[in-house]
Amino acid sequence: MSAYVSPWMDEELAMFREAARKFVASELAPHEERWRKQQRVDREAWRRAGAAGMLLTDIPQQYGGAGGTFAHEVVLVEELVRASAASFGAPVHSIVAHYILNHGTEAQKARWLPAMARGECIAAVAMTEPGAGSDLQGIKTRAVRDGDHYVINGTKTFISNGYNADLVCVVAQTDPTQRVAGFSLIMVETDGLPGYRVGRILEKLGQKGQDTCELFFDDCRVPAANLLGAIEGQGFYQLMQDLPYERTSIAVTAVAAIERALEITTAYAKERTVFGKALLKLQNTRFKLAEAKTVAHVARVFLDSCIQRLIAGELDAVTASMAKWWTTEMQCQVVDECLQLHGGYGYMLEYPICQMYADSRVQKIYGGANEIMKEIIARSL
Numbered sequence: 001m002s003a004y005v006s007p008w009m010d011e012e013l014a015m016f017r018e019a020a021r022k023f024v025a026s027e028l029a030p031h032e033e034r035w036r037k038q039q040r041v042d043r044e045a046w047r048r049a050g051a052a053g054m055l056l057t058d059i060p061q062q063y064g065g066a067g068g069t070f071a072h073e074v075v076l077v078e079e080l081v082r083a084s085a086a087s088f089g090a091p092v093h094s095i096v097a098h099y100i101l102n103h104g105t106e107a108q109k110a111r112w113l114p115a116m117a118r119g120e121c122i123a124a125v126a127m128t129e130p131g132a133g134s135d136l137q138g139i140k141t142r143a144v145r146d147g148d149h150y151v152i153n154g155t156k157t158f159i160s161n162g163y164n165a166d167l168v169c170v171v172a173q174t175d176p177t178q179r180v181a182g183f184s185l186i187m188v189e190t191d192g193l194p195g196y197r198v199g200r201i202l203e204k205l206g207q208k209g210q211d212t213c214e215l216f217f218d219d220c221r222v223p224a225a226n227l228l229g230a231i232e233g234q235g236f237y238q239l240m241q242d243l244p245y246e247r248t249s250i251a252v253t254a255v256a257a258i259e260r261a262l263e264i265t266t267a268y269a270k271e272r273t274v275f276g277k278a279l280l281k282l283q284n285t286r287f288k289l290a291e292a293k294t295v296a297h298v299a300r301v302f303l304d305s306c307i308q309r310l311i312a313g314e315l316d317a318v319t320a321s322m323a324k325w326w327t328t329e330m331q332c333q334v335v336d337e338c339l340q341l342h343g344g345y346g347y348m349l350e351y352p353i354c355q356m357y358a359d360s361r362v363q364k365i366y367g368g369a370n371e372i373m374k375e376i377i378a379r380s381l
């Protein structure tokens with residue numbers, strides 16, 4: 001393999017990788033099959049992750065986090081991909097933590113972040129609605145101020161961590177007379193909340209252990225103190241500011257998946273015999289894997305530059321959109337070609353490449369469809 005080492009790696013991160021690898025192998029991977037069948041991760045796994053220091057790794061210690069950088073999140077996601085532990089929804093949980101860290105009041109940070117770091121409070125973000133996905137300005141969920149509360153009405157769909165969520169960051173209209181400035185983020189604490197209902201866990205092509213749900217809000221009364229940042233009309237700006245974090249996080253999964261597909265397919269092609277010789281001896285196999293190795297390296301170097309710029313607070317929305325669309329496109333392409341090299345075995349779920357194929361597809365859709373990423377990039381031309 002190439003001797004390239006990510007420039008952001010250091011000794012402390014190498015030790016964290018070791019700990020993350022052990023945690024994933026002992027606490028997550030053994031349950032993965034069961035979680036896929038039950039369509040959700042056990043709540044207990046979240047508590048264990050919290051106790052092991054695997055949650056909110058890049059949130060300051062004063063708020064209960066591990067006080068690391070985005071590189072710690074990267075290491076954890078890479079280890080999840082490496083172990084085929086796609087069900088554990090830590091990336092979404094971290095995204096919500098950053099909304100709170102970057103835009104919340106001190107009281108809001110103190111209320112939610114430590115519990116999230118301990119895995120006692122599981123978080124979700126609810127933007128998408130049945131009639132509004134890419135076009136977020138079409139969001140219909142309303143939050144109407146009534147004394148010390150907001151009364152929320154609406155329906156959200158495709159919400160990751162939706163079944164388990166204790167805290168949902170809801171994008172709602174607080175002023176329908178405004179366009180972009182009419183939206184706010186309201187943190188909904190779901191435990192025992194009248195009018196809040198979680199729909200069935202949706203059946204998906206892949207990522208089957210992720211609890212992706214519809215959420216219903218029917219006259220839900222939420223304290224006005226749960227308005228993120230305490231000023232109405234900031235919702236879109238708050239979301240936009242944190243999009244590079246979310247999109248880089250998706251790209252991290254994509255590049256880790258490309259690297260893993262290459263690794264397992266190379267091993268398979270060395271072992272599998274066709275026409276009396278190793279599959280790897282055929283020129284098509286060698287060329288396909290040579291192409292995949294090139295893509296893996298180019299993607300890794302580009303991603304590493306995004307990671308470094310994100311840590312430095314310098315990653316712009318356009319570059320993050322490039323990383324999101326291109327790496328996920330490459331992920332789907334490489335995983336598909338690697339599956340092809342497995343022949344019929346590649347179509348069998350007991351071979352990891354099969355699961356990876358199913359899990360990959362959504363990467364081009366969520367976090368902003370890839371077409372939206374190209375729109376954002378095109379605006380900068």
Ligand SMILES: Cc1cc2nc3c(=O)[nH]c(=O)nc-3n(C[C@H](O)[C@H](O)[C@H](O)COP(=O)(O)OP(=O)(O)OC[C@H]3O[C@@H](n4cnc5c(N)ncnc54)[C@H](O)[C@@H]3O)c2cc1C
Nearest residue numbers: 125126127128132133134158159160365366367368369371
């Ligand atoms: C497994 C999964 C998990 C998800 N998790 C979450 C979550 O946790 N929270 C959340 O809020 N949402 C979540 N989503 C929703 C996801 O972000 C949306 O599905 C996505 O933004 C696309 O919206 P849509 O499905 O309404 O598609 P639409 O907006 O209807 O778009 C359909 C297609 O039209 C094309 N298109 C749309 N707009 C344009 C354009 N301007 N130019 C060119 N082509 C365009 C694209 O190909 C797009 O895929 C999740 C979705 C899935 C499948």
